[in-house]
Amino acid sequence: MASDIPAAFQKELTCLVCLNYLLDPVTLGCGHSFCWCCLCVFWDQAEEPARCPVCRQQSEQTNLKTNLLLKNLVSIARNANLFQFLKSEEQWCGTHKEIKEIFCDADKSLLCLLCSQTDEHGDHRHLPTEEAAEEYWERLANQMRSLWEKIQEIDRSLQKNSQGTDSLMFYAYQRGDMMRKVYQMVPPLFQEEEIYYFDGIIKEGQKFYKLIQKRQEEMIGKKTVLRKIYKELMNMCNKPDVELLQELGDKLMRSEAAQLHIPRPLLPELHARPMSGLMDWLNHFKVKISFSNEVSNQHIRVFDDVRSLKYRDDGLYVSLDASPSKYFAAWGTRAFTSGKQYWEVDVDSSWDWAVGVCRDSWLRKFDGLLSDSNRDSFLLVCVKEDNHYRLWATAPTTPLYIQKPVGRVGMFLDFHTGSLSFVDVARRSLIWRYEDGVFTFPVKPFTCTGHL
Numbered sequence: 461m462a463s464d465i466p467a468a469f470q471k472e473l474t475c476l477v478c479l480n481y482l483l484d485p486v487t488l489g490c491g492h493s494f495c496w497c498c499l500c501v502f503w504d505q506a507e508e509p510a511r512c513p514v515c516r517q518q519s520e521q522t523n524l525k526t527n528l529l530l531k532n533l534v535s536i537a538r539n540a541n542l543f544q545f546l547k548s549e550e551q552w553c554g555t556h557k558e559i560k561e562i563f564c565d566a567d568k569s570l571l572c573l574l575c576s577q578t579d580e581h582g583d584h585r586h587l588p589t590e591e592a593a594e595e596y597w598e599r600l601a602n603q604m605r606s607l608w609e610k611i612q613e614i615d616r617s618l619q620k621n622s623q624g625t626d627s628l629m630f631y632a633y634q635r636g637d638m639m640r641k642v643y644q645m646v647p648p649l650f651q652e653e654e655i656y657y658f659d660g661i662i663k664e665g666q667k668f669y670k671l672i673q674k675r676q677e678e679m680i681g682k683k684t685v686l687r688k689i690y691k692e693l694m695n696m697c698n699k700p701d702v703e704l705l706q707e708l709g710d711k712l713m714r715s716e717a718a719q720l721h722i723p724r725p726l727l728p729e730l731h732a733r734p735m736s737g738l739m740d741w742l743n744h745f746k747v748k749i750s751f752s753n754e755v756s757n758q759h760i761r762v763f764d765d766v767r768s769l770k771y772r773d774d775g776l777y778v779s780l781d782a783s784p785s786k787y788f789a790a791w792g793t794r795a796f797t798s799g800k801q802y803w804e805v806d807v808d809s810s811w812d813w814a815v816g817v818c819r820d821s822w823l824r825k826f827d828g829l830l831s832d833s834n835r836d837s838f839l840l841v842c843v844k845e846d847n848h849y850r851l852w853a854t855a856p857t858t859p860l861y862i863q864k865p866v867g868r869v870g871m872f873l874d875f876h877t878g879s880l881s882f883v884d885v886a887r888r889s890l891i892w893r894y895e896d897g898v899f900t901f902p903v904k905p906f907t908c909t910g911h912l
Contacts, residue, residue, distance in 0.1 A: 473534050476514050477502060480697050482534050484601035486524035490517040493530055497604045497694060538597070539590045542701045546570075546589060563592035568706045593701040596708050600696060603715050607690050610719050614683045617725040618676065628672070628728050631861045632665025635730065638893040642735065642881065661730060668728035668861075678723040689715050727848055732863045732889035739888050742872055745802040749905050751790040792905035795820060798875045803905065804868045804885055807842065810909040814841040815869050816854070817880060817903035837906065838894055840869065840882045853882075853892045860892055871905070 475482050477498035484496040492514045494502075503510045503522070510519040545551060546559050553560055553572035560570035566584035576586050587595070639661070692711055696704060796817075807813045816839035841852045842864060851860040863884070869891070870883035878900055882891040 470537060473537055478697060481538060482530055483597065483697055485527045485530040487527045488512050488519050490515050493527060500608050535594055538593065542590055542593055561589050563587050563589045563705055568709060570702065592705055596704050599712060600693060600708060603712055604693050607686060607715055607719065610722060611683060611686050611690065614679050614722065618679050620725045627859050628668055628861050629665050632661050632730065636661045639890055642890055664730055672726050675723055675726050682723055685718055689718055728861050729863055730861050732884050732887040734888040735890060742802045742870060745800045747801045747803055749803045750793045751907065752793045789908040791818065795902040795904045796873055797902045800874050802870060802872045804870045805907050806868050808867050811844050812842060812910040814839045814908040815871065816840055816906055817873060818906040819901055819903055838880050838898065840892060862891055865891065
């Protein structure tokens with residue numbers, strides 16, 4: 461970094477990780493500054509909360525913005541160093557004995573003004589060398605941010621994909637078992653050929669399982685490639701300006717090409733197989749439900765809680781840090797304490813919805829929070845995630861890999877067995893059935909929606 465720039469000034473513009481000029485500088489709450497890319501790699505490799513690499517103070521903020529003041533000061537220092545380099549006599553044009561102050565973007569060479577006007581270079585894109593260097597450093601910083609975000613995206617996808625394998629097969633086996641139990645409840649409606657549905661569900665789940673494993677391998681392979689390219693770009697941060705101008709172009713093209721086709725996590729969805737005679741049998745127990753105690757509450761967090769579900773080594777937990785949303789909730793006017801009841805709720809116009817039954821005590825203290833240990837609410841929850849929908853059951857919170865119902869959802873409450881079943885009315889299909897004996901206390905119908 462030798463130049464007329466004072467050494468003390470250059471030190472303040474140096475990353476304390478890579479010891480080069482700060483590239484895309486960010487400043488932590490403790491006041492220490494680093495290259496954005498260096499800090500990302502440091503935090504990625506650390507097995508602890510995000511901390512400053514120098515003073516070890518924990519950083520409360522990880523989504524850091526560029527420090528524009530430092531960035532501008534680094535630019536001034538870089539330009540001064542480059543000018544000192546170019547004006548040295550050994551760097552002059554050998555033909556015209558002038559400073560090579562022009563950069564030819566076509567063949568990545570430094571030219572004097574006269575050389576840039578020759579027939580060989582006349583039609584090429586030319587920039588002042590200092591301006592070209594700044595543009596290339598900016599392109600390098602932007603490409604590294606883009607590449608790192610893609611790597612993190614793949615990490616998140618790998619996590620989602622791995623989460624889906626075991627829970628998918630759990631749901632497939634559970635669904636087959638649930639259908640058997642429902643058929644046992646209505647033996648006159650049982651049709652012999654439908655026994656094959658049970659095996660078909662398992663085979664469908666196994667098929668998705670293999671596809672998920674294959675996609676997992678594709679994502680790991682892509683991540684390996686992107687990390688290798690990222691390391692190459694980090695090495696470019698050590699290069700002098702002239703070498704950067706000459707070598708960066710090819711690496712940027714390779715990086716951009718590698719980011720074009722990122723494997724996405726699969727979203728397995730089992731078919732909602734119809735059950736012959738199911739709706740005819742359920743309609744024998746149909747009751748009319750009136751809802752009251754309607755509330756519109758911006759702090760109802762059922763849906764944000766489900767969207768925030770994460771997997772850790774110690775199991776499933778619910779994050780309560782999601783931003784509040786506005787929803788409409790209501791519950792039945794009377795509680796059920798015995799017998800068999802069946803009712804339906806229209807969910808077709810909702811982007812998020814939850815239907816089911818709840819204990820009175822949960823409703824009295826209702827704040828819309830959902831806990832994985834909560835045994836007061838037994839719900840079928842539909843949440844919109846990006847451009848698709850996911851179904852979940854609560855108590856405990858369980859992902860359901862089945863087609864989203866369209867129109868109405870039916871609920872069959874059986875106090876004799878202490879169970880609750882959810883039905884896709886249009887498809888005449890079982891969605892989920894809680895195990896026998898999950899509750900013995902009075903419950904009220906419950907619904908919560910976000911309307912379009």
